Amino acid sequence: MxxxxxxxxxxxxxxxxxxxxxxxxxxxxxxxxxxxxxGEGGSLDPRSYQPEGSHAVARLLEQNGVRVELTDNASSVDGATLFVPQPNLIDPQRLADLSRRASSTVLLAPAGGVGRVEIETRQPGCPLADRAGAATTGGFVYEGDQRCYDSTLVRTGTVTTIGSGAIFTNRSLDEEGNAALALSLLGQHERLVWFLPSAADRSVQKSFTDLIPDxxxxxxxxxxxxxxxxxxxRARRLGRVVPEPLPVVVRAAETVEGRARLYRRSHAASHAASVLRQATRDRLTPLLGLPAGEDPSVEIAVRTSRSASDVRTLLYSQEPVDDRGLVALAAELDALEDEVRKA
Structure with a gap:
């Protein structure tokens, strides 16, 4: 081969x-x-000029005397309106603490809605948003003390929840009463904290795979x-093994000598001794009429002048030997085999 x-x-x-x-x-x-x-900013980011960004509403708030503060930690919200476009990325306990400290809070599409509806123009249907009039709302539906726009905008205490962020985007701000509704929600105080959570906040609610970009x-x-x-x-079959005639014939004696040189070069005298003992046992066992693997020490002692313990030591000893000891062992094993054959 x-x-x-x-x-x-x-x-x-x-x-x-x-x-x-x-x-x-x-x-x-x-x-x-x-x-x-x-590009700078993304969806509902006050720095973004993209259609889904919110630069227009931030600019409009500033023109009406509201100071817009974009932050990723919201460490100071006292006396301000807190706007959280991504509340689901923040630890609920921290979000509740921030809402208690802020004068008013606006949450965009938080978890916990009781349904979902299409985003379209809706009438306010409540005194809270009468001045704004019709606006582009929808998304999630919530329970609350004050319900507007078919319950897609609700207020409980100082917390306002809205099911869609369409009214805050550059694309839809100039439609219907979207600008008026956005100003009434985000311009309740002279200071607006626009909270976009950092990676530390997102890691609380999101798994590693969720944080990998699409x-x-x-x-x-x-x-x-x-x-x-x-x-x-690449998984191609290699086919069956094809036997080929050896270019030369190697004599058995040369094979034995070659293996012996390998044992000597690797200083494996003890291993060679184990091989010699095993070979002697394999030859003597059938000669004595014993099944393969059985200890022939007693039967050899009966046929020779050796004791069973001496024979067992000679055939099974695990003591390490050197090269000189290996030569002596080989001679003793040959003598033992000759005695058994002559008995």
Missing amino acids: TAVSPDAGRIWTAARGPLLIGVIILFAAVVITLMRGS GWKFGALQLGIAAVLIALW
């Missing part, structure tokens, strides 16, 4: 194609992630698909 092991050149030739594909996919995923994360997840999916396709491509 011929065994061929691939060298470094062959391995590189076979692997460079898949590696190149993987690098290209990874680079594309990084570019997509960076493009998604480019671009990275998409890139990982592409890499997984590419890895499966490459595995299917």
Whole structure:
């Protein structure tokens, strides 16, 4: 049989194609992630000019004498209106503490709604929002002391809950009475704390996979698909083993000498001694009519002048030996085998 092991050149030739594909996919995923994360601010961010951003409402509040403070820790909310666009990312206990300290609180789509409706133009239906009139509301429906816009905006004490953030976005601020409703909710005091939670707050409520950007997840999916396709491509059957005639005939004596040299080079005299003892037992057991694996010491002692304990020591001793001891052991084993055969 011929065994061929691939060298470094062959391995590189076979692997460079898949590696190149993987690098290209990874680079594309990084570019997509960076493009998604480019620009200042995001959804309902007062710095963002994007349609889903809230720069317009923040500017409108400032023009009406409200100081807008964007923060990611909300350490000081006393005497201010607290606006939390992402309350589900904050520890509930901390959020409750901030709401108690703030003069008023506006929560956008927190967990705990009793239903969900379409986002569309709705009439206020309550004194709380009569001045604003019709507005673009919907999303989650809540229970509360004061209910407006079909219960998509409710107020209990100083906490106002709204089921959708459409009225705060640049895209919808100038529609219907959205601007008036946004000003009435966020402009209740001269100071507005716009709380966008930091990574520390998000880690309380979100798992590790939730914190991974969608671009990275998409890139990982592409890499997984590419890895499966490459595995299917490279998993070719090698076929059955083909026997081949040896180019030369090696004599048994040379094989024995070669193995002996290997034992000597590795200083494995004790291992060689165990091999010699096992070989002697294997030859003597059938000669004495004993089943394979049985101790032949007693039967050998009966047929020879040796004691059973001496024979057992000679055949089973585990004491380490050196090269000289190995030669002496081989001679003793040969003598024992000759005695048994002549008995």
